Amino acid sequence: MPQTSSTPQTSTRPRRSTARAILHLAVPAFGALIAEPLFLLADSAIVGHLGVDQLAGVGLAATVLQTAVGLMVFLAYSTTPAVARLLGAGRRADALAVGRDGIWLAAVLGLVLAGLGAAGAKPLLAGMGATGAVHDFAVEYLVASLAGIPAMLVVLAATGVLRGLQDTRTPLAVAGAGFGVNIVLNWLLVYGLGLSVAGSAIGTVLAQWAMAAVYLVIVVRAARDHRVTLRPDWAGVRTVSKVGSWLMLRTLSLRAAILVTVIVATAQGPVNLAAHQLAMTVFSFLAFALDALAIAAQALIGKELGAGNVPAVRELTRTMVVWGIGFGVVTGIVVLAAARWVGWIFTTDAAVHGALAAALVVLALGQPIAGFVFVLDGVLIGAGDARYLALAGLANLVVYFPLLYWVHAADLGDTAAGLAWLWTAFSLGYLAARALTLGLRARTSAWIRIGAH
DSSP: OOOTSSOOOOOOOOOOHHHHHHHHHHHHHHHHHHHHHHHHHHHHHHHTTTTTHHHHHHHHHHHHHHHHHHHTTTHHHTTTHHHHHHHHTTTTHHHHHHOOOOHHHHHHHHHHHHHHHHHHHHHHHHHOOHHHHHHHHHHHHHHHHHHHHHHHHHHHHHHHHHTTTTOOOHHHHHHHHHHHHHHHHHHHHHSSSSOHHOOOOOHHHHHHHOOOOHHHHHHHHHHHHHHOSSOHHHHHHHHHHHHHHHHHHHHHHHHHHHHHHHHHHHHHHHHHHHHHHHHHHHHHHHHHHHHHHHHHHHHHHHHHHTTTTTHHHHHHHHHHHHHOOOOOOHHHHHHHHHHTTHHHHHTOOOHHHHHHHHHHHHHHHHHHHHEEEEEEEEHHHHHTOOOHHHHHHHHHHHHHHHHHHHHHHTTTOHHHHHHHHHHHIIIIHHHHHHHHHHHHTTTSSSTTSOOOO
16 A cells, blocks of 8 residues: 655755756657657648648647547556656566556557547538638548557557656657658658648658657567566556546546637637647647656656655655746747747748737746646656546636637637637636646645555
8 A cells, every 4th residue: 555755765865966867857858749749840831831721721630639649648647657666666577567558558549549530530520610621621631640540659658668767868769760750751742742731641640650660669679678478468458547547537628628729719710720720839849848847757756756755756846846937937938039930930821920929929928837837747647646637637627618718709700819818718827727726736745655556
């Protein structure tokens, strides 16, 4: 039975050692994490020059795809702390066995999601408000992307295994190579072969499968070195599923917030939808960068709790919160300075430029809050406090949905003001609610439980 922080612990590490441990994991994780938004940035930049309808369609389809795959992020977020705890307890073979089961679960879920997507793509996108050319391009992109879902989920689970083993450099190398391949393939398929938005999707699918193959080779070799069978332990697979259920609910609340935000943007019009897609891509880029600290938190907090070192857990938490807020301030200043010019990277449409600039100003103001939120989210995930995160996520939606309804009811139309108010609700309303629930929890000791499980 897990013990609480009242159990005598080893002394905390010196501050310099704490900083080095964080940077050792966070810096490579930063590079690996931004690969995913870079995939989207590349897709948006390449597709954006095809036209506004194409960009809006890809934006809507990408939101559906990110929602489906994002719900499965528990494959990484449950595997990382579980592997890290076992590693901290000196049980490396058991840690690899947990990782193996997570990868098997990822493959099965990937096949299921791809099948569901093939059956429901057209009605789902129509139900989100897409019509005409926007709907056609959205369907084209989404259907072509479905073949990559199993690979995306395997990459998630395998990345979680390596993070738990305190290795974020290998994911950086794999993600960097995948990003390079993705850009080349997308450009050739979209413009060289004239495949339009489908070419962008196919290029990304091929890159994702290449990444998945590399991860499988790495994990299989490690398992064999420690005499861990490659056959799944279905009881272990069920355990991973059970542990991940609360994290999935937590993720569902996050994706619901983003999805409903897109629906409101869609109702405002194609210009705001296109600009919102670009603003959300920038937000995702910065969020993944901030999440580098969260990933370090998951791996380090899990390992120290497995080893029973509560003082180190407290020191790590304090340091990462300060770093997260500071990083949010810096990125906010950068976004604020670039708000008027970023749009030219993606499109020549002046209306999209104006709406995007308005959204980015609000996004910049909310970056310090985002830094605080992402770091504490990683700390509590690393500690296995998934139930609280799930319930808090539902409470945050209770705060956010009325704000979204007010923006929609105001009927501001396809204008920069409409998108600015939408981003005010998201960046300064929803994120502030998350900051409150996470901050209150972190002040307690209820989330600190030591041991291998």
